[in-house]
Amino acid sequence: MPYDAVIFDLDGTLLDTERMAFVSGQRALARHGLTLTEPLFLRLVGVDSVTVRAMLKDHFGDHDFDAIDADWRAEDHHLAEAGIPHKPGAEALLSQLAVQGTPKAIATSSRRAGAQHKLAKSALARHFEVVVTRDCVTHAKPAPEPFLLAARRLGVDPRRCLAFEDSNTGAEAAFAAGMTVVQVADLVTPTGRHAHHLAEDLLSGAKMAGLR
Structure with missing residues (x-):
């Protein structure tokens, strides 16, 4: 790994x-x-x-x-309330990481209440040991603080972390934190400026980054 x-x-x-x-x-x-x-x-x-x-x-x-x-x-x-759809490959990738025992965290610009509600409604809350929200940090993305705090709470070196992002703002934050960045396209076309890998979906991005 x-x-x-x-x-x-x-x-x-x-x-x-x-x-x-x-x-x-x-x-x-x-x-x-x-x-x-x-x-x-x-x-x-x-x-x-x-x-x-x-x-x-x-x-x-x-x-x-x-x-x-x-x-x-x-x-x-x-x-x-009607349910929140996952991005393609989300459940499969999270389940794979769970089997491997890989620590996982969320670093989001959403407020705590909104993030917790989304995680509950999408049935993904069980996958995460750490959730860093806008309420947890002084400087939001594109500053690296959310990703650095997530790594610190997991007890790992940020340089040994893989980060998945869709936005250019988020990719910049993860890159500044020293992480390997996979940027997966969503509504905004990725510039790729702060990404080590550009992917069409989570699973292909994981493969590019060397996850097995």
Whole structure:
């Protein structure tokens, strides 16, 4: 085994939630007379909630962003109640790592409550010893802190970790943490600038990175 641990992003990497987030965001902003376009949404992918709010304020001007944020989270929660689909290969890869006894963690820009709800509704919570959320860190992605904290909580050297990400922001964070980075395409086209491997799905990315 060439790695001591594997660290995953959540949204868009393990879970097919980015499209759900677009729909919930459109509904939430529409309540406030605003339109969330696809180009604007794609700029928000992989970005933490504090930065998202700043970007929306810059785009739309002054609005009640506390209410918008609450409405967006409520819409996310409502859509998740119907179940959250996995990204292709997610369950197979996580099960393979479990059989091998490989430590695993989540490093996500989602808040704790949202991440826990998604993990529960997707039935993936059982796979993870450590879940690092936006609430756990001072500096969110693209800073390396989420990945460094995940490695520290697992008790492993970050340079001995494999990281899976979909967003360019997340790949930059994992790369800065010194990890081997597999970037799996989702809604945003990967630049590959901070990825050691570019993959179409999780299983092919795992193979590229030398997982068996």
